[in-house]
Amino acid sequence: MSSRKLLLFMLGVVACSMNTVAATNGGNQAFPLRWRYPEERFIDTAQFYKMYPKVTVIDARTRFEWETLRVKGSINIPVDEINTGFNMQFEQDLRKERQTDSKPIVFYCNGLTCPKSYEAARRAIRIGVTNVYTYDAGILAWVKAHPDLSLLYGQGPVDPADLISVVQFKAHVLPAKDFISRIRRPDCRCIVLDVRDLAQEDFTLFPMHDVHVTLDNKKLLDAEIEKAKDSNKALLAYDAVGKQVPWLQYYLVKHGLKDYYFMKNGENGYVATIK
Secondary structure (H helix, E strand, O other): OOHHHHHHHHHHHHHHHHHHHHHHOOOOOOOOOHHHOOOOOEEOHHHHHHHHHHOEEEEOOOHHHHHHEEEOOOEEOOOOOOOOOOOOHHHHHHHHHHOOOOOOEEEEOOOOOOOHHHHHHHHHHHOOOOOEEEEOOOHHHHHHHOHHHEEEOOEOOOOHHHOOOHHHHHOOEEOHHHHHHHHHOOOOOEEEEEOOOHHHOOOOOOOOOEEEOOOOOHHHHHHHHHHHHHHOOEEEEEOOOOOOHHHHHHHHHHOOOOOEEEEOOHHHHHHHHOO
């Protein structure tokens, strides 16, 4: 075989492989996690809306996220992204729910790259729950399409103007190096919050500076927010990978805090600066 023919053959193999991956992934690169869950049935926003009156809607995110913004009528059964085999609270809560409700279930979370709706559906299927669907477009897609069937802090319909935009969020995000240098400045007037979950907190990033506050501990969170306001200090917060702080922003805005910043990519951003 000539070099040219060999090259064309190899290009064909690569193209075929890419087509196979695309087919496995449902041919839709907007949902990069679907291919990992071949046993699940996915629905889009239009299908979810059609099914909505006849299904049980379960929010697989944290209670803090669910209390912030949710599908109207949904119940909250948080799921760990990884089932260790030791924490079976999700399965227990789901079984309890099924004792009084046999309707089809639709799981959702933050969408697209959030694995929680997928994991919830997978674990439901594995314990024998039938008629399960995964709505993986996520809560924001639902709210934008159906604000009348959504709740923001328990109130609805949701005014789309009250949703925090990407631009508004990015205005309060600092690159990890800038975030770190600001904390280490002798004249820094700031309160540093570590809002990682207990399972994520491997080590303290800023000894002698940060206060660990899980987002479900609203009493302590409220106290730190008021402290920042009363002392006229900036509130600097970080999580594990940058996915929790967008929901914290809603809470800070609700409480009237204006001087606050998040570390880009959270702990992962910090680690990248020391490699």
